[in-house]
Amino acid sequence: MLRNIGIGKTELQLEKDALLFSQDDRADAIFFIQSGKVKVTVVSSAGKEAVLGIFGPRACLGEACLADQPLRMNTATAILASTLYRIEKRAMREALQAQPVLSEKFTDALLNRNIALEEDLCDQLFNHSEKRLARVLLKLIHYTDRGTQPAAIVPRVSHETLAEMVGTTRSRITYFMNKFRKLGLINYDGRTITVTAELLTDVVLKD
Numbered sequence: 001m002l003r004n005i006g007i008g009k010t011e012l013q014l015e016k017d018a019l020l021f022s023q024d025d026r027a028d029a030i031f032f033i034q035s036g037k038v039k040v041t042v043v044s045s046a047g048k049e050a051v052l053g054i055f056g057p058r059a060c061l062g063e064a065c066l067a068d069q070p071l072r073m074n075t076a077t078a079i080l081a082s083t084l085y086r087i088e089k090r091a092m093r094e095a096l097q098a099q100p101v102l103s104e105k106f107t108d109a110l111l112n113r114n115i116a117l118e119e120d121l122c123d124q125l126f127n128h129s130e131k132r133l134a135r136v137l138l139k140l141i142h143y144t145d146r147g148t149q150p151a152a153i154v155p156r157v158s159h160e161t162l163a164e165m166v167g168t169t170r171s172r173i174t175y176f177m178n179k180f181r182k183l184g185l186i187n188y189d190g191r192t193i194t195v196t197a198e199l200l201t202d203v204v205l206k207d
Helices: 063-067 089-098 100-126 129-140 159-166 170-182 197-205
Strands: 009-014 019-021 029-035 038-043 049-055 075-078 082-088 152-154 186-188 193-195
Touching (some): 049 159, 089 100
Antiparallel strands (some): 029 082, 038 049, 038 075, 186 193
16 A cells, blocks of 8 residues: 555664654654564653553554644654654655545554554553453454464563553563463463463453
8 A cells, every 4th residue: 555655755674672763753754564563652751661552564653743743752662673664744644645545544544543542541440460461462462352373472572561561560470471371371481472362361351
């Protein structure tokens, strides 16, 4: 869908831990991930950091610029070597007007993102940290009710990052990860996490 965008589109190659954009940077472009993983974080005025999400191929970042947001409200960092397309705000607006199919798919993506954010908010408000961790692991392997592979590997992510995503302490994450492993819900060797999605859903989220 992005092939018809010529002027205003740039391909970016980011190494692991490279910065895509920072909070308070000028918001003048939208980014589409072609390959790799990008972590999005936000820092409060008191200096507390929270992870908003980890995004992979076909996800878009920085779309708020299309609504004339002047500055970035978060920071995006590659956690794996990544390839992205940077599309200037004006070029993206023109493409959305000229390409109905692109406009439809982009709208669908934004609506799905909004639904996910509402689910995350409800998760934070109503569920305890064990269920929130289970849901984060399922999101990282893109598990839905339509199913996924019987076992899927989570992109390499630290306990500290998981704690920021869940909203709890690193020690609690370690406790629950060990618990999930003993129950056979995950296979965890300290570096790679393999999630048995249906078991994790049945035992933790549907208890």
